[in-house]
Amino acid sequence: MTSAAAPEKPDTAAETVLTAMPLSPGIAVAPLRLHAPDEPAVPLRRIEPDAVLAETERLEKALLRTRGELHALRTSLGGDSAAIFDAHLLAVDDPDFLARIHREICDGKVCAEHAVFRAGAYFADLFSRMEDDYLKERANDIRDVVKRIVHALAEPAEGAPAGAAATTPAILVAKELAPSEAMNLRESGVAGLVVEGASPTSHVAILTRALGIPAVTRLSVPLASLPEGAEAVLDGTRGTLTLRPTEATRAEKLREKGEADALRGRLAALRDEPCTLVDGKRVGLEANLDMPRDAEEALQCGAEGVGLYRTEYLFLDTGEMPGEETQFAAYAHIARLLAPRRVVLRTLDLGGDKLSGSLDLATESNPFLGWRAIRLCLGRTDIFRTQLRAMLRASALNPNLEIMYPMISRADEIDRANALLAACKEELRGEGKEFNENVSVGVMVEIPAAALIARDLARKVAFFSIGTNDLTQYTLAVDRGNEQVAHLYDPLHPAVLRLIAETIAAGEAAGIETGVCGEMAGQAVYAPLLAGMGAKTLSASPRHLPTVKAVLRALDSTECRELARAALQSADGLATRERCRALIARRAPELLPLVD
Numbered sequence: 001m002t003s004a005a006a007p008e009k010p011d012t013a014a015e016t017v018l019t020a021m022p023l024s025p026g027i028a029v030a031p032l033r034l035h036a037p038d039e040p041a042v043p044l045r046r047i048e049p050d051a052v053l054a055e056t057e058r059l060e061k062a063l064l065r066t067r068g069e070l071h072a073l074r075t076s077l078g079g080d081s082a083a084i085f086d087a088h089l090l091a092v093d094d095p096d097f098l099a100r101i102h103r104e105i106c107d108g109k110v111c112a113e114h115a116v117f118r119a120g121a122y123f124a125d126l127f128s129r130m131e132d133d134y135l136k137e138r139a140n141d142i143r144d145v146v147k148r149i150v151h152a153l154a155e156p157a158e159g160a161p162a163g164a165a166a167t168t169p170a171i172l173v174a175k176e177l178a179p180s181e182a183m184n185l186r187e188s189g190v191a192g193l194v195v196e197g198a199s200p201t202s203h204v205a206i207l208t209r210a211l212g213i214p215a216v217t218r219l220s221v222p223l224a225s226l227p228e229g230a231e232a233v234l235d236g237t238r239g240t241l242t243l244r245p246t247e248a249t250r251a252e253k254l255r256e257k258g259e260a261d262a263l264r265g266r267l268a269a270l271r272d273e274p275c276t277l278v279d280g281k282r283v284g285l286e287a288n289l290d291m292p293r294d295a296e297e298a299l300q301c302g303a304e305g306v307g308l309y310r311t312e313y314l315f316l317d318t319g320e321m322p323g324e325e326t327q328f329a330a331y332a333h334i335a336r337l338l339a340p341r342r343v344v345l346r347t348l349d350l351g352g353d354k355l356s357g358s359l360d361l362a363t364e365s366n367p368f369l370g371w372r373a374i375r376l377c378l379g380r381t382d383i384f385r386t387q388l389r390a391m392l393r394a395s396a397l398n399p400n401l402e403i404m405y406p407m408i409s410r411a412d413e414i415d416r417a418n419a420l421l422a423a424c425k426e427e428l429r430g431e432g433k434e435f436n437e438n439v440s441v442g443v444m445v446e447i448p449a450a451a452l453i454a455r456d457l458a459r460k461v462a463f464f465s466i467g468t469n470d471l472t473q474y475t476l477a478v479d480r481g482n483e484q485v486a487h488l489y490d491p492l493h494p495a496v497l498r499l500i501a502e503t504i505a506a507g508e509a510a511g512i513e514t515g516v517c518g519e520m521a522g523q524a525v526y527a528p529l530l531a532g533m534g535a536k537t538l539s540a541s542p543r544h545l546p547t548v549k550a551v552l553r554a555l556d557s558t559e560c561r562e563l564a565r566a567a568l569q570s571a572d573g574l575a576t577r578e579r580c581r582a583l584i585a586r587r588a589p590e591l592l593p594l595v596d
């Protein structure tokens with residue numbers, strides 16, 4: 001039996017459809033897994049005694065792959081960075097570490113991922129309690145290596161059936177999830193996510209969309225009432241969770257998923273085509289990266305560059321403060337891989353909902369209005385200078401590497417940051433280290449104050465990038481992570497659109513380019529509006545780029561400009577969205593399933 005209205009408590013036997021707010025589109029079919037806050041990042045999967053041999057073979061193949069990766073990184077980076085990978089190679093071959101992993105698999109009968117995780121946690125803990133600084137640092141090497149091996153285990157071994165090696169997929173049900181946990185969802189076998197404390201532009205939602213994991217929030221029943229292990233279908237596009245689906249429901253949802261995947265597959269053919277409107281107008285399409293490992297995906301999805309690399313995830317990932325060499329290795333990887341394409345490295349945007357355990361920050365009552373991003377960097381110049389040095393050194397590897405400061409609200413913040421940048425250049429010159437003397441510096445326009453003084457800021461920078469996620473939150477006074485006020489969060493509110501228009505006009509008057517890198521840029525339904533407003537580039541999670549490109553290639557810039565004019569005069573965000581949708585429905589109806 002299927003009930004369309006949400007019941008108070010899920011029925012224990014029949015199919016039950018619960019409603020929710022969509023966060024990330026797509027469909028997942030898997031059992032529910034309830035998340036305990038201190039649950040390890042790598043879930044436990046028990047294995048049968050006769051699977052031990054196969055599991056150790058999987059482990060050996062993953063170790064081999066990990067060693068290969070580390071040797072390749074060591075060779076490609078060379079210099080001081082090579083020492084990091086030497087230490088990681090030593091950890092991979094450490095006999096005590098390996099023996100402990102094998103014991104976990106053979107005696108403990110746990111999957112290889114969990115065995116590696118447990119052995120790593122044991123040694124990382126041991127090292128972190130040592131007096132000697134050098135030995136203490138080994139804890140980080142172990143953690144890094146564990147991540148690499150677990151990642152290698154997630155990839156199907158050559159010749160193995162796809163997915164055979166992966167952790168059993170599940171729909172994760174979590175009260176709250178930190179961005180640092182969300183970034184590793186794929187490795188944890190999470191096929192879908194039901195979360196309580198999130199809204200569409202919270203960083204958790206952004207990460208699930210970037211990872212292609214369907215997600216919802218605000219479920220119509222308390223999460224605690226959901227049955228662990230029950231089979232479910234999560235529809236992140238419509239915002240439903242179906243418990244114990246009938247065969248017919250499963251088949252229908254899998255058919256829908258198949259059709260969307262097939263359409264996406266067809267759009268992949270546009271990868272090397274330019275993002276040109278029907279009348280020849282060009283819009284640049286770039287990628288937002290959260291992790292260096294996303295750089296390959298950006299190229300596969302046809303990104304012309306990286307418009308935003310959120311460097312703070314490097315700090316969230318390890319829970320430790322990454323040193324200059326670790327940062328350099330990450331930036332160099334992206335810079336080299338994308339060269340000579342443009343790569344915009346954003347300086348640390350920690351604070352708000354992105355809190356790192358490595359930075360003992362005081363609790364703030366309004367963290368989004370607090371010590372975040374450039375404010376934190378200008379207060380902790382030790383951290384900022386380390387990052388700027390690493391970025392500058394990476395600029396020697398790609399002539400189009402650029403640096404961007406987030407959360408600028410005053411012109412003097414740019415001056416102060418640039419003074420530190422100049423000091424770092426001076427240091428590097430003294431040390432004989434290479435960097436691009438003319439590296440371009442730009443700013444995010446994501447605070448209304450910045451948009452309103454954009455004409456002053458434009459004189460100090462080489463480009464603007466509009467962060468619509470924060471611009472919307474600060475303009476409308478709607479916390480982007482608060483599900484209670486999520487219905488008030490509207491990037492199409494005329495106030496937000498006018499600030500975007502003002503920023504683009506200020507950029508044009510000063511002869512600098514303005515792009516958009518907030519989530520709006522990756523939602524294909526908004527592409528005609530942003531192009532019509534004059535955004536020169538759109539930067540979004542790699543997997544959104546093909547749809548945005550397909551939509552824009554079907555439109556004419558005159559109709560986009562008309563749409564933008566109407567939107568700026570409209571008091572109604574919903575009407576604007578409808579106009580955008582109607583234009584796409586007229587010009588490219590076949591794309592609607594990926595646009596809605």
Ligand code: PEP
Pocket residue numbers: 206308310349446466467468469470471517518519
């Ligand atoms: C934004 O605010 O729009 C943005 C792109 O930055 P973040 O989402 O990382 O705050």
Ligand code: MG
Pocket residue numbers: 406446467469470
């Ligand atoms: Mg922002």
